[in-house]
Amino acid sequence: MQSVTPPPLTPQLPRDPAPSRWKYRTQRWLLTPGFRLALRIGIPFVVVTMATSAFLASEQRRDALRMFVTETRSSIQERPEFMVNIMAIDGAGSNLAEDIREVIEVDFPISSFDLDLERLRDVIVGLDPVKSANVRIRPGGILQVDVTERMPVVVWRTWDGVEILDETGAHVDSLPSRAARADLPLIAGEGANLHVDEALALLAAARPLGERLRGLVRIGDRRWDVVLDRDQRILLPTDDPVRALERVLVLNEVQDLLERDVAVIDLRIEARPTIRMTENAVEDWWKIRKINGSGQ
Numbered sequence: 001m002q003s004v005t006p007p008p009l010t011p012q013l014p015r016d017p018a019p020s021r022w023k024y025r026t027q028r029w030l031l032t033p034g035f036r037l038a039l040r041i042g043i044p045f046v047v048v049t050m051a052t053s054a055f056l057a058s059e060q061r062r063d064a065l066r067m068f069v070t071e072t073r074s075s076i077q078e079r080p081e082f083m084v085n086i087m088a089i090d091g092a093g094s095n096l097a098e099d100i101r102e103v104i105e106v107d108f109p110i111s112s113f114d115l116d117l118e119r120l121r122d123v124i125v126g127l128d129p130v131k132s133a134n135v136r137i138r139p140g141g142i143l144q145v146d147v148t149e150r151m152p153v154v155v156w157r158t159w160d161g162v163e164i165l166d167e168t169g170a171h172v173d174s175l176p177s178r179a180a181r182a183d184l185p186l187i188a189g190e191g192a193n194l195h196v197d198e199a200l201a202l203l204a205a206a207r208p209l210g211e212r213l214r215g216l217v218r219i220g221d222r223r224w225d226v227v228l229d230r231d232q233r234i235l236l237p238t239d240d241p242v243r244a245l246e247r248v249l250v251l252n253e254v255q256d257l258l259e260r261d262v263a264v265i266d267l268r269i270e271a272r273p274t275i276r277m278t279e280n281a282v283e284d285w286w287k288i289r290k291i292n293g294s295g296q
C-alpha cells in the first residue's frame with residue numbers, strides 16, 4: 001500500500017484588527033458634532049413636527065385647541081388678583097379729574113391684561129392742562145393716575161378769545177373773559193405765547209408800577225409795548241427790552257416822568273428816545289407859546 005504524503009501547510013498571517021477604510025470613515029462621520037446634534041435635536045424635532053401636523057390636520061381638533069387656549073387664558077386673566085376695579089387720580093383739580101375720566105373711557109372692572117397703560121398715559125398727557133402724567137396699577141385693583149398740572153402764569157388775549165398759558169407758553173385753558181382770571185397779568189398780540197419767558201421778565205421788572213400796569217402787547221412778533229393806565233405806553237426795543245424798561249423806571253423815580261402828561265415813551269431807538277405828550281398837554285403848550293408870543 002502506497003503512502004500519500006500530505007501537502008505542506010501554508011502558514012496563515014495574523015488577522016489585521018484595523019477597520020476597513022469605509023468602515024473607518026463611517027465611524028468618523030457618526031462621531032462628528034453635526035451628526036450628533038442632528039441625532040439629539042433634529043430627529044426629535046422632526047418627530048414632534050410630524051405629530052403636531054397630524055394632530056392639527058383636523059379642523060375639529062384645531063377648534064378644540066383654540067377654545068381650550070381661550071378658556072385657559074380667560075380663567076387666568078379674570079382671576080380676582082388681576083382685576084382692576086377703580087381709578088384714583090392724584091394731583092388734578094376736580095374739573096381736570098372729570099376730564100380724565102371722560103377721555104380714558106375704561107369700564108370697570110377690567111383685567112389688568114386688557115389695559116394699555118402707555119396708551120392711557122399718552123391720552124392723559126394730550127389734555128391741555130396736563131404737564132406730565134404717570135399711570136400704574138396699585139395693589140388692590142386700583143388704576144393709579146398721578147398728574148402734574150400746568151400752572152397758569154399769564155392771560156393771553158387773541159382775536160379768537162382769551163386763554164391762559166403756563167411759563168412755557170403752552171395752552172392751559174380757555175376763559176370766557178379776562179375777568180375770569182383777573183389775578184394773572186395780561187399779554188396780547190401775535191406770537192406773544194412764544195415769548196412768555198420774556199414777558200415774565202418784563203412783568204417782574206415792571207412790578208414797581210403796581211396797579212398802573214395794564215399788560216404787555218407784542219408788536220409785529222418782534223418787540224413789546226408796556227401798556228399803563230391813562231392810555232400811556234412804553235415802546236420797548238427789540239433787543240434787551242428789560243434793561244430799557246428799567247431805565248424808564250429809574251427816570252420815573254427821579255423825575256416822576258409817568259405822572260406827567262406823557263402819552264408815549266418811545267425807546268425803540270436806543271440812541272434817540274422820544275417822548276410824546278398827550279393832546280391836552282400839546283394844546284396847553286401851544287396856548288402858552290401864543291401867550292408868550294403875544295406878550296413879546
